[in-house]
Amino acid sequence: MNFSIQATQGNARACSFELAHGIVQTPIFMPVGTQGIIKGLDSIDIKTFLQTNLILANTYHLYLRPGIDLLQQAHGIHNFANFHGNYLTDSGGFQAFSLSGNAKPSDDGIAFKSHIDGSSHFFSPKKVLDIEYAINSDIMMILDDLVGLPASKGRLLDSIKRTSIWAKQSIEYHNRNKQEREIKNTIFAIMQGGIDYEMRKRSAMDLVELEFDGYAIGGLAVGESSEEMYACLDYACDFLPIHKPRYLMGVGTPENLLECIDRGVDMFDCVMPTRNARNATIFTSYGKLHIKNACYKNDFTPLDLECQCYTCKNYTRAYLHHLFRSAEISYHRLASLHNLSFYLALVRGAREAIMQQEWNHYKKEKLRDLQINLESKMK
Incomplete structure (x- = not known):
């Protein structure tokens, strides 16, 4: 090798x-x-x-x-x-x-x-x-x-x-x-x-x-x-x-x-990104959200405003909420694509930060953002 x-x-x-x-x-x-x-x-x-x-x-x-x-x-x-x-x-x-x-x-x-x-x-x-x-x-x-x-x-x-x-x-x-x-x-x-x-x-x-x-x-x-x-x-x-x-x-x-x-x-x-996706937990740049919650029924924003994945470019939280509540199989695909894209973007960002000698800043900022509770702000 x-x-x-x-x-x-x-x-x-x-x-x-x-x-x-x-x-x-x-x-x-x-x-x-x-x-x-x-x-x-x-x-x-x-x-x-x-x-x-x-x-x-x-x-x-x-x-x-x-x-x-x-x-x-x-x-x-x-x-x-x-x-x-x-x-x-x-x-x-x-x-x-x-x-x-x-x-x-x-x-x-x-x-x-x-x-x-x-x-x-x-x-x-x-x-x-x-x-x-x-x-x-x-x-x-x-x-x-x-x-x-x-x-x-x-x-x-x-x-x-x-x-x-x-x-x-x-x-x-x-x-x-x-x-x-x-x-x-x-x-x-x-x-x-x-x-x-x-x-x-x-x-x-x-x-x-x-x-x-x-x-x-x-x-x-x-x-x-x-x-x-x-x-x-x-x-x-x-x-x-x-x-x-x-x-x-x-x-x-x-x-x-x-x-x-x-x-x-x-x-x-x-297995966490896909297993959690199937069970309604979505990873985002600012903490986790639970797409089955009623607060997303009329939310027409992407799962993560900072995400460029296929799901976030094409579908809304309201639609994913509807799919999950309706037990539609397509929900599993769209939610899994997002969660995996989030994980992959996180490690690609880590690589780039190390290459640019900005790792310490990247880690600190990401850890801070991941602790934000989006859902507590929506109540």
């Missing part, structure tokens, strides 16, 4: 790296496309309106449905979904965590039962990569043992040991595949360790030795406070190589993104 740093200000970084389906510029927010496409949108929406070239897909879900045989027949997810930008696929570790009673980790991998039909399956480090090769992920996350917080030191240590063993198996298998056949997939490891300094350091040292293309910070936003997460990132980022991408998994709010960029994180993903 050709990774370069264009500018820094403090710990905040503006970087770029090249993947098989295009150059990625950071900081970047990756919209979540669990089934290979963003819920409520299609590939034309992504290319035309969001104009982003890196989204996240879910290894566990694509393995169960449509299955690796079909994905191989389609020559990968890019052809199948008609999105020819880059895909990052997670490893299944989070699903093992979220499935709880239906998944059981061991030193060899994770046994789980399908949430669809109850059938039994097993993810080993090699199996996960084989699935991701079938998907043809541009960035493949390796299998990890995710721990919810709070957790004992003993459980954190078990997670680190298991994740490190799986990481070694994964990189050795991937390197053999690179020698045997031409593949362009890149591979990221996932640091664990909760919010414990020594545990994070130990996990990072194990993984950095193995020379992955990039490194993720896992095991955060799983029960700790934002302040605890920020304190962890203050040292966790320092444990990772300067010359590799840093990816914070599953985070988060617009405020989270700004604070974490400030601490040296390059990449983010989260």
Whole structure:
């Protein structure tokens, strides 16, 4: 992977790296496309309106449905979904965590039962990569043992040991595949360790030795406070190589993104923009609004006066309020397009501010504006 740093200000970084389906510029927010496409949108929406070239897909879900045989027949997810930008696929570790009673980790991998039909399956480090090769992920996350917080030191240590063993198996298998056949997939490891300094350091040292293309910070936003997460990132980022991408998994709010960029994180993903959109919460430049509220029934202004997204250019709050109240499916598309456009504009603005050495001002102004409560002024 050709990774370069264009500018820094403090710990905040503006970087770029090249993947098989295009150059990625950071900081970047990756919209979540669990089934290979963003819920409520299609590939034309992504290319035309969001104009982003890196989204996240879910290894566990694509393995169960449509299955690796079909994905191989389609020559990968890019052809199948008609999105020819880059895909990052997670490893299944989070699903093992979220499935709880239906998944059981061991030193060899994770046994789980399908949430669809109850059938039994097993993810080993090699199996996960084989699935991701079938998907043809541009960035493949390796299998990890995710721990919810709070957790004992003993459980954190078990997670680190298991994740490190799986990481070694994964990189050795991937390197053999690179020698045997031409593949362009890149591979990221996932640091664990909760919010414990020594545990994070130990996990990072194990993984950095193995020379992955990039490194993720896992095991955060799983029960700790934002302040605890920020304190962890203050040292966790320092444990990772300067010359590799840093990816914070599953985070988060617009405020989270700004604070974490400030601490040296390059990449983010989260379901929040689309999930909140479907549940009537709209992100704007001046705080959140809840489009189902009656105050928007006769409001003929855009969702966000400062936004240039497709939805804000063409539709009003009154119309989105009507669609939501009427349970129209088109509401999901329009609201999701806006919320994702807002997130993407936020990180693009962050990149530009870092490039122009105006990051501190940008962060301060954005955090101030995001705390404004629009709805309290309308009462």
